Amino acid sequence: MAGLLAWAADVVGGGGPSDGGGEGEGRLPVMFTEEQQRYAVELDGKAAALRRSIQDLRLRIPPAHISQRLPDLHAHSLASNAALALQLNAHSTTREQAQLREVTLQEENVAYEKAISNCEKKIQEKLQESSLLQSKLEEMDLEEQNLKAELEKELVAKETSADETSSTDSIRAENSQFEMESLKGFKLEDLEEKKLELCPMEETIQRLESEWSSVQQESFKKPTS
Secondary structure (H helix, E strand, O other): HHHHHHHHHHHHHOOOOOOOOOOOOOOOHHHHHHHHHHHHHHHHHHHHHHHHHHHHHHHHHHOOHHHHHHHHHHHHHHHHHHHHHHHHHHHHHHHHHHHHHHHHHHHHHHHHHHHHHHHHHHHHHHHHHHHHHHHHHHHHHHHHHHHHHHHHHHHHHHHOOOOOOHHHHHHHHHHHHHHHHHHHHHHHHHHHHHHHHHHHHHHHHHHHHHHHHHHHHHHHHHHOO
16 A cells, blocks of 8 residues: 555656755655545555466566476376386286286196196096905905815825725726826916916006005195186
């Protein structure tokens, strides 16, 4: 308001000094009506607000050297964007590789499970065959023991009654002994053949057990996903 009053005084006083030499001499006092004073106060407030707005705008204006930094900032922004794009591509590639590896592992697991199931089935079949052959072998051993016992019993009986029998009976006993020996030899040959048949079966079972152990070790090395 003081500024407006000074301006009004200058306008009313002619805007210059008087001839008398004094700065305040020759000027008429400024008289405002009440309405003019209110208007002057309002204008003074608007001028102060305008000055504050101008000051704020000046503070927002970037410094003079900012234009020199713009190319560097632009280059840095481009480099950052390129690095971010490379990083995103790397993550995408890694994710695709992980998904592909997961599918491969699942396929390998299915193949291993199938191989393990086949090995278990073959081993079970061979174990059943081995158990059956073992039972037959035990039966043949028991039959051999019975034949030996009968033969020994027959020989003892023949020796006991040798003095009381005739020569015909002796010949018949010899024939009977020969028949028993032949039967015994036949049974022993059959037993040996069964034993020879059992040996490859045992080797096959051992080989399957070794393969089963190898499959288990491989499955431990390649766990499921």
